[in-house]
Amino acid sequence: MELKQAIIERRSVKNYDYEMYIDEEKVLSLVELAAYAPNHGMREPWRLVYISKKQIPDFAEQVAESAFPNDKEKQDKYINKVTKVGGMFVILSKRDPRQKEYLEDQMAIGAFVQNLMLLVHAEGMGSCWKTPEFIFKPSFRSIVDAHADEEVNGFLYITEPDPNVKLMKRKNQSILTRW
Template structure:
C-alpha cells in the first residue's frame, strides 16, 4: 500500500490512527531517521524534553511482558482479556514509548508537554509520508509502577505516549470533523 501525497496539507488530512499493521519489520534505522526529523518540533528554550524507549524486533516481548506484569489478577493468573491484548501487542512490529521529565514548575511542565506532543505529531506525519502508521496510546496501565519500572521509565518521568507502529495494512475511513468555523471566535476590533 502506498500513500500518495502532494503537500503537507495532504499528509495532515490523510493521516489516520492505524491499528492494522503488516508483519514486515520496521528497521531501527528508519525509526531513528523519523525521530531525527521529528526533533525539529518547537520547544521553549531548546530544552528538548523528550526521551525514547524503542521496543523493536524481539525487544517487543519486553514491552508485552511489562504490560502483562502490570495487570494483576486474582490468584496470580493472567486473565483471558490480558492474554488477548498481549497477543495483539505482539502482532505490532514496533512500540515506541515517549517520556518527558516531570518538572515541578507548572509553566515548564506545560511547555515540555506541548513540545513533546509537537514532536509526536511530527513523528506521525513523517512516518505517514513513508507508509508507516501508528496509534498514539495513553492507556491507564502507563501509570502502573510495575509497567513503568519494567520498561525503564525513571522516577520523575511521565509517559506521554506509547506509539504502536508498523507498515500500514489497512487505512480506516476518515471520521467527520467539526467545521472549524464552529470552533472559531473572531475578534477584529
C-alpha cells in the first residue's frame, strides 16, 4: 500500500456492532516493525500488553469493576462494547523523571502508535487509540501490571475494517506559516 494512501485512509474505527475477529498472529508480528519509530537516545520507551479476543471477557469484567465501581449498568455497557473488539493492546511508556527525556519519550510513543496503526491498516484491519479516564486509576494500573515508572497511554483496539468509517476532515488552520 502506498504511504500517502495509508495515511489518508487509516481511520479510527469506533463502531463495534458485530463480532470482530482479527488475525492475532499477524497483529503481534507488526509490533517490532512499529518499533522502528524514532526514539531519542534509543530508549525504546514503549511496552505493550496484548489482551486476546479470548481473554477480553475476563479482562473487561475486571476493568469494568475498577472503572465503574457500584455501577452495574455502566459496567455492563463497557463489557458489552469491548467484548466485540478483535483484540487490544494496553500501551505503556517509560515515566522518566527528567523533564526533557519524559517529553521525548511521550512523543516517541505517538510515533510508535501511529506506525502500528498504519501497519494494522495496511494489513486490512482497523484500530482505535482509546484513553478513557480510568486508565489513571491505581486499581486499573494494577490489573495491567503497570510498573511504578510507567505511564499508561491508553488502549489500542484492533478491529475489522469499517468500510463506512468517515474521513474526519482536518481544519488545517495555522498549520504552516513561513518565517
